[in-house]
Amino acid sequence: MINARLACAIAIILCVPYALVGQDSPAPIVRFHTTLGDMDVTLLPNAPLTVANFLNYMNRGAYNNSVIHRSVPGFIIQGGGFQLQNHTLVAIPADAPVINEPGVSNARGTLAMAKLGSDPNSATSQWFFNEGDNSANLNAQNGGFTVFGRIVDSAGLAIMDKIASVPVPTPGPLPSPFDQIPLLNYTSGSVQDQNYVVVLSVTSLVPFPSIASNGVIGASNFGGYPAAGPGSWIEIYGSNLAGTTRGWAGSDFSNGKAPTSLDGVSVTIAGQPAYVSYVSPSQINVQVPAGVPASGLAPVVVTYNNESSVPVTLSLRPYEGGLLAPSTFNVAGKQYVAAIHASTGFYVTNGNVPGLPAAPAVPGETLIFYGVGFGPVTPGSIPVAGQIVQGQNNLATALQFNIGQIPAQVAFAGLVQGLVGVYQFNVVVPANAPNGDLPVDVSLGALTVPQTLFLPVRAAVQ
Numbered sequence: 294m295i296n297a298r299l300a301c302a303i304a305i306i307l308c309v310p311y312a313l314v315g316q317d318s319p320a321p322i323v324r325f326h327t328t329l330g331d332m333d334v335t336l337l338p339n340a341p342l343t344v345a346n347f348l349n350y351m352n353r354g355a356y357n358n359s360v361i362h363r364s365v366p367g368f369i370i371q372g373g374g375f376q377l378q379n380h381t382l383v384a385i386p387a388d389a390p391v392i393n394e395p396g397v398s399n400a401r402g403t404l405a406m407a408k409l410g411s412d413p414n415s416a417t418s419q420w421f422f423n424e425g426d427n428s429a430n431l432n433a434q435n436g437g438f439t440v441f442g443r444i445v446d447s448a449g450l451a452i453m454d455k456i457a458s459v460p461v462p463t464p465g466p467l468p469s470p471f472d473q474i475p476l477l478n479y480t481s482g483s484v485q486d487q488n489y490v491v492v493l494s495v496t497s498l499v500p501f502p503s504i505a506s507n508g509v510i511g512a513s514n515f516g517g518y519p520a521a522g523p524g525s526w527i528e529i530y531g532s533n534l535a536g537t538t539r540g541w542a543g544s545d546f547s548n549g550k551a552p553t554s555l556d557g558v559s560v561t562i563a564g565q566p567a568y569v570s571y572v573s574p575s576q577i578n579v580q581v582p583a584g585v586p587a588s589g590l591a592p593v594v595v596t597y598n599n600e601s602s603v604p605v606t607l608s609l610r611p612y613e614g615g616l617l618a619p620s621t622f623n624v625a626g627k628q629y630v631a632a633i634h635a636s637t638g639f640y641v642t643n644g645n646v647p648g649l650p651a652a653p654a655v656p657g658e659t660l661i662f663y664g665v666g667f668g669p670v671t672p673g674s675i676p677v678a679g680q681i682v683q684g685q686n687n688l689a690t691a692l693q694f695n696i697g698q699i700p701a702q703v704a705f706a707g708l709v710q711g712l713v714g715v716y717q718f719n720v721v722v723p724a725n726a727p728n729g730d731l732p733v734d735v736s737l738g739a740l741t742v743p744q745t746l747f748l749p750v751r752a753a754v755q
Contacts, residue, residue: 314418319534321574321577322445322498323351327361328477329459329490331443331450332422333498334404340441343406343416345538346576347441350418352536355385361490364461364475370453371407371421374470378568380486382471387417393754395437398428404442404449415641424457438699440739453583456490497533501666502595502602504531509593509607512578515665516615516744520608523583524660524677524714525666527607528576534558534602535572548682551580551713557598562607563591568679568713580714583678585587587611612690614716614742630733630746635659635719643730643749653749656726658719659704662718667692667737670707682708688716690738696748697731699723728752 311329321344325332335343350356356373360382363371375382391406393413399405403423406416412437422444423431431438444450444656459475467474504729508530511518537556545552553559553566560567560575563585571578577595585591588611592604624631624645632641634652641660644651654660669677670686688706695701705719731750735742 295625296650303453321348324440324494324496324498325454325492326494326496328493329455330448332449332452333353334442335445336442336453337397339396340439341575341605342391343394343439343441346388346391346416347406347420348497348536348574349388350385355418356492356495358494360401361456361475361492362471363473364457364459365473366457366461367425368427369421369423370456370475371419373407373419377486377489377491390415390417393436393535394439394441395432397440398426399423399440400426402443402444402453403440405438405440407742408435408438412647413437422453424453429725443481458506459462459490460755497536497598501600502531502533502535502597504529504534504593504595504602504694506605509605510553511613511615512665514619515617516613516742518613518615518743520610520613520614521581522610522666522668523581523587524584524668525581525613526570526578527576527581529560529593529595531602532575532593533597534577535574535597540571540574540578541569541606546681549683550715551679552680559596561592561594562633563609566631570713580678584678585609589696592706610740612666612668612737612740614664614735614737614740615744616665616733616742616746618744618746621648627730627747628731628745630662630748632748633661635661641749653751654722654726656722656723656724656750656752660720660722662694662720663709663715664716664718668718669708675708677708678714681713682710684710690720694718694720695732695734696720696723697726697750699726722750726750726752 321332321336330706346635359376361370361371362375375384401423405421407419407421408482409415432584446733459477461473461475465472475490479488510528511521512526535558541552551568553568558569558572560579562581565584567579567582567583569579586609589609590606591609593607594604595602617631618628640649641654642649642651643653671689671690675686686707692703692706696704701723702721709715709717728751730747733746733748
C-alpha cells in the first residue's frame with residue numbers, strides 16, 4: 294500500500310503547473326471602473342505569476358470598492374490595499390507574496406506591483422500606475438518593480454492623469470498609510486465617502502478562454518504524450534482559462550466523486566465532462582472521462598465564466614500508460630523512472646538526482662512504480678476516472694515489465710486506493726539483473742509504453 298507521504302506527493306504531482314508551452318492567444322484586458330472614469334489595461338505575458346496573483350484578487354472582488362490610497366504627483370498613484378466598507382477603510386486580506394518578475398520598463402501608463410522596501414518578493418494585493426517614465430529608478434530599485442500591465446489607449450491615460458490631479462492635502466487629515474491619499478472636493482474636517490477616489494470594480498473585458506496551439510498534452514511527469522486514453526491525465530495550456538489558481542481540495546468532492554467544475558472552469562472531451570484537478574489562467578489539469586472513444590480525434594473545449602474556447606483536437610487510444618518520471622529525475626539527458634524501494638520507502642537513485650542520496654535497486658527486491666492511463670481494472674465496478682478508489686482491484690490488461698531486457702515479476706498492478714486515477718505496480722527486480730543504469734520497458738497488452746526510462750541497479754559482488 295502507498296504511504297500517506299507518497300500519496301500527498303503524487304496528488305501534488307497531478308495538480309501543480311508544469312513547464313509552460315508557448316501561447317499565441319490574445320492577452321487579457323481588464324477594466325478599472327473608477328469614480329472618475331474607466332482605464333482599460335492589457336495584462337502582460339512577461340509576468341505570469343503576478344498576473345495570476347492579480348486575477349485571484351480581482352475575481353473574488355477584492356478590488357471592488359477599493360480606494361486610491363496614495364498619490365505622489367508626477368510619480369505614481371497606488372491602490373489595491375484598502376476597501377471602503379461602511380465609511381471605513383479596511384485592509385484587503387493578503388494572499389501569500391508573489392515572486393518578483395521584473396523585466397518590462399516602468400514607463401508611463403504601466404501597471405506594476407507595490408511591495409515592501411526591503412524585500413523584492415513581498416508583493417501581495419497592492420499595485421500602482423506609473424504617471425511618468427519611472428524606469429530610471431524603479432527598474433532596478435529593490436530588485437526591480439514588476440510591470441504586469443499597460444493602459445490600452447489615450448482615454449485611459451487621460452483618466453489616470455485625472456486621478457493624479459486630485460489634490461493630496463498637506464498635512465493630510467488621515468494618519469499613515471493614508472497620509473498621501475488624494476481627496477476630492479475636500480476642504481477640512483472629517484473625510485466623507487464622496488471625498489475618496491474609488492475603484493468601483495475591476496473586471497475582465499476578454500472573457501473567452503483560448504487553448505494554445507499544441508496546448509493539450511499528457512501529464513508531463515508521466516510522459517507528456519500528445520495522445521490520451523480513457524482515465525488518462527492531460528494538461529491544457531492557453532490564456533484566460535481561469536480566474537483563480539488552485540488545485541482541488543477535499544471539499545470539492547461529493548461522495549468521493551471528483552469535480553467536473555472548479556471555480557467556474559469546466560472541460561469537455563468528446564462532449565463528455567472531464568474531471569478538473571487544477572486551474573490557473575494559463576494551465577488546467579484534467580482527467581479524461583472513462584466513456585470517451587478508445588480511438589480517433591476528440592474535441593477538447595474549455596468553458597470559463599459561461600464562455601467556451603474554440604475546440605482543439607486530442608488523439609485518443611485505448612491505453613496511454615505512463616510511469617512517474619518527473620523532470621527532476623532527468624540527469625544529463627537520461628530520464629530515470631521514479632521507483633521506490635518497497636522496504637524503505639526511499640527513491641531508487643544512483644546519487645545523481647539532486648537532493649536524493651544514492652540508493653540503487655538490488656536484484657531480488659520489490660520496487661514500487663506509479664503510473665497513469667493504464668486502463669480498466671477488475672472488478673469492473675471500480676471506475677478508472679473521476680472517483681476516489683475504494684477496494685482492492687487488479688489491472689484488467691496484461692502488463693509486462695522488463696528491466697535490463699530481462700522479464701520482471703509483477704507482484705501487483707492496480708489502482709491506488711484513496712487516490713483518483715493513479716496506478717501502483719509492485720515489481721521484483723530480476724535475480725540476474727546486471728549492474729548499471731538498466732532500461733525499463735513496459736508493455737500493456739499489445740501496446741508498448743512510449744517512454745525511454747532507466748533504473749539504477751547494483752548487483753551483489755561475487
